[in-house]
Amino acid sequence: DSGVTQTPKHLITATGQRVTLRCSPRSGDLSVYWYQQSLDQGLQFLIQYYNGEERAKGNILERFSAQQFPDLHSELNLSSLELGDSALYFCASSLGVAGHNEQFFGPGTRLTVL
Amino acid sequence: ILNVEQSPQSLHVQEGDSTNFTCSFPSSNFYALHWYRWETAKSPEALFVMTLNGDEKKKGRISATLNTKEGYSYLYIKGSQPEDSATYLCAFKGSGGYQKVTFGTGTKLQVIP
Numbered sequence: 001d002s003g004v005t006q007t008p009k010h011l012i013t014a015t016g017q018r019v020t021l022r023c024s025p026r027s028g029d030l031s032v033y034w035y036q037q038s039l040d041q042g043l044q045f046l047i048q049y050y051n052g053e054e055r056a057k058g059n060i061l062e063r064f065s066a067q068q069f070p071d072l073h074s075e076l077n078l079s080s081l082e083l084g085d086s087a088l089y090f091c092a093s094s095l096g097v098a099g100h101n102e103q104f105f106g107p108g109t110r111l112t113v114l
Numbered sequence: 115i116l117n118v119e120q121s122p123q124s125l126h127v128q129e130g131d132s133t134n135f136t137c138s139f140p141s142s143n144f145y146a147l148h149w150y151r152w153e154t155a156k157s158p159e160a161l162f163v164m165t166l167n168g169d170e171k172k173k174g175r176i177s178a179t180l181n182t183k184e185g186y187s188y189l190y191i192k193g194s195q196p197e198d199s200a201t202y203l204c205a206f207k208g209s210g211g212y213q214k215v216t217f218g219t220g221t222k223l224q225v226i227p
Contacts, residue, residue: 002157033215042219043158043203058214090157099146099207099215100165105157 003027004093004106012112018079021109025072025093031055032074033094033103034066038087049074050097078111086113118206120218127194128226134190135221137204141185145209149178149189152220153200161189161202194225 003026013019025032034046045058049068060066063081068074078085088108094101119138127133139147146165150158162171167182175192191198201220 002159043205043217045215045217048214056214092158100163102160102163103148104160107157 002104002106004091004104006089006091006106006109008109009107010110010112012114013081014114015081015083017081017113018077019081019111021076021078021089021091021111023074023076023091023093023106025074025091026104029093029095029104030072031094031097031101032068032072033092034060034074034076035090035092036087037090037108038084043090046076048097055097081113083113086111118204118216118218120202120204120221122221123219124222124224126224126226129194129196131194131225132190132192133194133223134188135202135223137187137189137206137218139185139187139204139206139216139218140208141183143208144182144185144206146207147180147187148205148207148215149187150203150205151200152203158203189221191223194223196225196227199223199225 005024007022030051033048036044046060047066048056052068063079066076090108092103092105094103149161152158162178164180169180171178177190180187201222203220205217
């Protein structure tokens with residue numbers, strides 16, 4: 001158990017809908033990262049937040065947005081969902097913002113878009 | 115677009131064999147390289163974070179080396195065990211304040227008892 005929690009574990013929804021994935025980092029960690037793993041692709045970095053502020057951005061679609069709240073939990077919002085958005089979404093946390101900090105991954109949220 | 119490549123894509127070894135695989139990354143603007151172990155149906159688990167050229171890290175039977183000048187890192191597993199079966203991912207982080215993390219596609223290791 002990494003100490004990072006993600007909810008829900010599974011999510012099934014329809015195309016065109018909007019969903020919110022939630023992540024609570026390890027106690028004491030200030031950075032949160034979001035990743036997407038699609039069936040035929042590796043782990044893709046989406047976005048990083050540090051202490052409430054966006055710090056790095058990867059291949060995140062405009063239909064997706066994220067934020068980190070004052071209590072440091074983070075939410076990833078996915079809207080106008082398409083079939084291709086079906087994937088496993090991981091959240092990870094680390095102590096600081098620097099790239100040399102070890103990241104601890106949550107169990108993931110599996111999103112299925114029908 | 116950053117190229118982070120891992121080879122081989124997959125590997126089958128006998129229990130007790132030692133093995134190694136490679137992660138290649140851009141040799142410029144290096145900041146850090148991470149290695150992760152990812153077992154099926156679980157989450158990636160951090161193995162090493164490497165930041166200095168010539169770094170060598172070790173955890174039990176697993177070790178890693180880093181060459182930032184030529185842009186590669188090796189992961190070694192000594193005396194492979196069935197429980198080592200997993201996908202091993204490397205992730206590159208470039209320097210500069212707003213650099214994203216780029217993952218390789220992984221090396222899938224299967225240790226045959």
